Amino acid sequence: MNLSSVQNLRSSPSLHVFEQEGGWHWGITVPRAVGSGFKVVAYSEETFSDEAEAHREGNRALARFSDAPAYERQ
16 A cells, blocks of 8 residues: 555545434544544434444445535535
C-alpha cells in the first residue's frame, strides 16, 4: 500500500452502530484534519429497535455521504 492509499483510508468516513438508552443508533465519523480524534459528521435521530436495522440505515447514509461532493461533507 502506498502513502496516498493510506491517506485515503485515514480520511474515509466510518460507520458506527451502537446501543443507547434502549435503542440502536448509527453515526458516521471522519478523522480530524488537525490533531487527533474523530469528528461526527452524521447521525441517526431515529431510534431503531434492532442492531441490524440501524446498520442497514447507517450503510445507506454512509453511501449517500460518500457519494456527496467534498464541499457538501464539511
